[in-house]
Amino acid sequence: MAFFPLYPRLVGALEPLTPLGARATALAVAAVAALAAAWGLFAVGERLYDRRVGILLAVLWGVLPHSIVQNMSYSEGIFTAFAAWSLYALLRRSWLLAAVLSLCAGLTRPTGSALLAVVCLAALIAALRRRDGWRPWAALVIAPAGWVGYLAWVGRQTGRPDGWFHIQDAGWGTTFDFGADTVRVAQRVLAQPTALTMYVVTLVVLIALALFVLSALDRQPWQLLLYSGLILLTTLGAAGYYHAKARFLLPAFPLLLPVAVALARAGWARAVTVLTPLLIVSAYFGGYVLIIWNRSP
Template sequence: MARVLTRAAEAGRPADRAPAARRRPRYPRPAVRAALLGHLAVRAAGVLLLAGWAGPVGAAHRLDGMWDAHWYRQIALHGYAGTPPVPGPYGPYEAYAFFPGYPLLVRAAALLLPVGAAALAVAWAASLAAAGGIFAVAARLYGDRAGVCAAVLWGVLPYAVVESAAYSEPLFTAFAAWSVHAALRRRWVAAGLLCAAAGLTRPTGAALALAVAAAALLEWARPGPGAAGRRDPRALAGAVLAPLGCAGFVAWVGWRKGRWDGYFRVQDAWQSRFDLGRSTLLAFRRLLTAAEPVWLADVVAAGTLLAAVLLLALSALRRQPPVLLLYSAAMLALALGDAAYFTSRARFLLPAFGLLLPLATALARTRGRAVPAVLLGAAALLSAAYGGHVVLVYPDAP
């Protein structure tokens, strides 16, 4: 892994200082290869630690069957109507809380593989596609070396173990990264279609739809060159397409439940609602004042949220493109404002890859290759150890 990270750290040329709008994207094969191999190396370290901790069978069982992964497997096997609700303290837990994009792909892959292997295969392939998309966005804006660092950084986050589990975050991040990349290239129809696909994968597709639609409408409202000043209809099409996936699934659940707010009533069982951050503030106060011991996961979640706020401020100061900055801000607002499980907030922020770009550019500017390789290698080991704690020790959902 150290050799791969060293090669990843030195790959690519430093970012030039021309404005991003004037640069044309160039992705030399060595930089792409370094980004993907670096991401694979750090995620392999996490999976291997799990296998050494719980045994290969035990690790695979947890990765493809814990918590949300179990629901996705049941939906892939039996569909929504065939997955029975589970009694809960606030009402029955129902499959309608989970978006269909990931289980549909698992169902397709299960034609060739056992369902557990299919679930992991889809998640791992999506994780690699997401790393490629993160590289593409960062490389376009800041150069190839920053792109490599961003792709590897995404694989060493505290909750990066979810990138190797049968969860929907890897697939959503892949769609989100490539949608943002298409928007940066002003390919609005592609951006809208990818955003719609992301919206069929996770409810946070609403955050991406807001960012892509807003950027597309700004482009559409800007008169084109020439005397005619015609507006680009493709930008308007992208804005219309962007929210269709998320809105369509929410509307479908409402139709199935016989009420327009059916999806939100399903979420009541998980106590998942937007309360403008009240629950988050109470959780922070409890962490600071509780006399009893707290779980490490609570501390990590709190630290992740605070770091995300700081990184968003840095992203704004460095004038990230509006589509990327708005996406990061919307994702952070949803994580801070949700009333459900506090420890899951760090996982909810996994797809907010734009927050990593200030760190990636700082790593890319370091001289030589040793410092980025050492820092990323150390982060990979810490992420692997914490991932083992989350999957095998912590008693609640990641």
């Protein structure tokens, strides 16, 4: 019950319909979801800026150090797809589509709380300003239904209202300490020799924080900025699983917009020059994660 149900249930529903078997079906769903996510990133970048920014935003997401998990049976890809298209719909004030996709995201990962908070706040503002009729009110009801509904179901199954959080604490040692554990582990990583993965995670965390500041300075739409900020807060504020925090940050794609815009303005030649070594490093690290690293990415 620690794992949200949409991705495994989708794999379970599709597996009997294909000759692939459960494992290959899970990989196929993850691959298709990653393509849908990249398309969603392109759509957001194109809407906010232009086609070139959209392409570069999708490519940057694809060359992140932990992008190898898009080829593994993890839910980051399908969650990013739901989040990207929900935020795109939100920017277009397509309230019902944004809310339904938020519901799906809330059934996919616990960080669905970040997306539903953005959709609900945007819908509340529109409703109070009497924009778009009944649709923002409907979005307020639909958007949180997946996340809240699953936590309520786990609470009923466990016989306690905080059942899911209890499972996270008792079974996985994961609690929310506002980042104290993250800071302690980062200090330890920087003070003594450790595995390559831990250095990469620390670097990704520091860069993500810097990109959030740049996103704010660039006056990114508040919906994207709030979403990224909440993903950062829920990821870095939770204790435990430091080695997986870079993977947990994969859905925070708006953080890449300042880089995508800068590369787009620099021209294709300079963009390719920058992206090529990033691609090589990402491929090397992906191989390291698959072959050498013996824990979850």
